[in-house]
Amino acid sequence: MKKTHDEVESQRTRQTSQPPQVINIQISIPTETDVLEEETEEEVNVESNQYSACVVCKHFHGEEYGGNFLVCGMHPYGWQDGNCPDYEE
Template sequence: MDTAADLLFLNEEVALRINPFSEGEYLVIQTYPQEKNLKVSKRSFDYEIAKKYCELEGLGHDYATFELRIIRDHKLWTVNNSGYPRTISQQQDWKVSPEYLEAIDDNDNHGEIIICFCSYPYFHGVTAQTSGSGEVVECWHCVTCLVDDHEREIHSCPNCEISLVDELDDDSDDFYEQITQPAVCIGCANYHGQEYAEELLICAIHPYGWDGVSCPDFTVNNN
């Protein structure tokens, strides 16, 4: 016999928070501003319903953007005009390990979780190291903080490969070049980003870039 707790899972609001995502399920997610956890506004197995909801969400918010994704092989994928998976999404359902969430609430801990431009969360904190002279010095460093991948020191984002070392230096020319790259192009194999006669060529397909948050010609860079 079903209990009151069992019936809660039939409530859509509860399902959004508790039920695991299923293969072939469409998700309307908030792509800006990005948060530590995936923010899902709508779940549906009906493409047309999810698409219409996504369009309405976009019209109803001035300071947030929403996109449609589909679950395939436990990952988020972008969707083509027919509702089929197109390319793997840079924004995923990242799961931050609990100890890192606790660390940012600890007043004695010097560190924070930073969200990369592509949505990937990582921990920027202080570690004590011993110099050649035996002096203990504190150094800032970046480490992974996901449930299935944490405590690994990184110098570039594992998701989009942007340099995290340069990110700590606002005056870095290399970092400036990376952040001026359109967000929709990060990780795309077609991105060129070179100047010719003082004109920036984004790529051969869209010389002036794609005016939107999801380019139809995005190709995953496997290098």
């Protein structure tokens, strides 16, 4: 059964006449300081034989983030041998 224009408008008015619901949402956004403190919280002991070439490289990072040790930006897990193509003093 097809509704008339007046019936549709009447139904729309009834649906929209109720006040909108108010929803209270609270979020917490970490500041840059919070993130930096968290990232540098754990110190990693680098074994001299595992990353010996990396430790003296200009690109060596040597920090742990969420349990993952970041050696450098070019090779996050380190280079396979002592001949890294990106090595710089």
